Amino acid sequence: MIFPLIGNKRVEEAVLSAISANRIPHAIIIEGEGGLGKHTLAAFIAKAAVCEGEEKPCGKCSNCHLAEVGSHPDIITVAAEKGKKSITIDAVREMRSDAYVKPHKAGKKVFIIDGADTLREDSQNALLKVLEEPPADIVFLLIAESKNRLLTTIISRCVILSLSAPERSDAAKYICEKNPQVSLDAALYALDNNFGSIGAALGDLTGKKSEIKTCAQEFLKAALIPDEWAMLSSTVKFANDRVFVDRFTLQLKLCVAEMMRKNASNVRLSRKLLRYYEYLSEAAEALKTNINLSLYFTLITSKAGEIFGG
Numbered sequence: 021m022i023f024p025l026i027g028n029k030r031v032e033e034a035v036l037s038a039i040s041a042n043r044i045p046h047a048i049i050i051e052g053e054g055g056l057g058k059h060t061l062a063a064f065i066a067k068a069a070v071c072e073g074e075e076k077p078c079g080k081c082s083n084c085h086l087a088e089v090g091s092h093p094d095i096i097t098v099a100a101e102k103g104k105k106s107i108t109i110d111a112v113r114e115m116r117s118d119a120y121v122k123p124h125k126a127g128k129k130v131f132i133i134d135g136a137d138t139l140r141e142d143s144q145n146a147l148l149k150v151l152e153e154p155p156a157d158i159v160f161l162l163i164a165e166s167k168n169r170l171l172t173t174i175i176s177r178c179v180i181l182s183l184s185a186p187e188r189s190d191a192a193k194y195i196c197e198k199n200p201q202v203s204l205d206a207a208l209y210a211l212d213n214n215f216g217s218i219g220a221a222l223g224d225l226t227g228k229k230s231e232i233k234t235c236a237q238e239f240l241k242a243a244l245i246p247d248e249w250a251m252l253s254s255t256v257k258f259a260n261d262r263v264f265v266d267r268f269t270l271q272l273k274l275c276v277a278e279m280m281r282k283n284a285s286n287v288r289l290s291r292k293l294l295r296y297y298e299y300l301s302e303a304a305e306a307l308k309t310n311i312n313l314s315l316y317f318t319l320i321t322s323k324a325g326e327i328f329g330g
């Protein structure tokens with residue numbers, strides 16, 4: 021059994037000894053900032069909880085296989101619906117009554133509550149009821165950026181696993197092992213740019229970054245025509261992801277700046293590009309507020325139409 025996170029030795033010891041003693045607590049809060057591996061750890065504990073092998077998680081039994089592909093009937097993830105900020109109280113109530121139904125396949129049933137710290141107080145109280153008298157064979161895994169946003173009555177009924185960023189050099193080595201094409205220097209640089217978060221650094225170093233760059237290039241190409249429909253469709257895949265939208269905006273600014281350099285002799289185009297660059301800087305500020313993302317895309321698209329169409 022290989023623990024999936026690096027660093028975090030105390031968490032590793034606590035989790036592995038609970039699993040090997042067959043005593044996974046019925047409620048666990050996994051807290052830590054984005055990119056530290058909260059979901060990875062939750063998936064590991066969930067798999068161990070449903071595994072029927074000797075050394076859990078064995079990775080060989082049918083329960084492990086179903087858990088790995090994300091379709092185990094006794095591992096239920098509850099998260100906010102797309103576009104919503106938090107899990108609804110109805111979803112909590114539904115989970116609560118489901119918790120009293122016996123597991124379908126495994127010996128245990130696991131609920132992963134993703135974004136537990138975004139639950140409103142009434143929803144937290146609804147959750148509390150089941151934490152106070154937990155049915156047998158149930159494991160609740162509450163994923164939170166910070167446990168401090170949870171009611172103390174909830175915290176007191178949970179075991180807390182706090183994740184922290186591993187040592188910079190360990191994190192860099194880990195990234196290079198997983199991605200042999202990445203150099204140690206590039207890994208360290210990406211970690212420094214992402215406050216030591218492995219997940220975010222990997223995002224920069226691997227596919228997502230180039231994918232976002234491609235989208236930004238397509239968007240700008242459509243903007244110069246201007247073709248508003250093509251602009252909007254190039255951004256569809258990011259429409260609901262605020263972190264990606266931040267990075268997309270940054271990439272788009274870089275693309276605009278590059279095009280300005282390449283077309284320095286074309287005064288008319290350069291001026292338009294500069295205007296759009298300045299507009300995007302303002303728009304990036306708006307992203308820090310809670311602007312609706314589809315409204316955001318509509319705004320940057322219609323502004324491009326106005327500047328490059330005029």
Ligand SMILES: [Zn+2]
Pocket residue numbers: 070071072073076077078079080081082083084
């Ligand atoms: Zn197994």
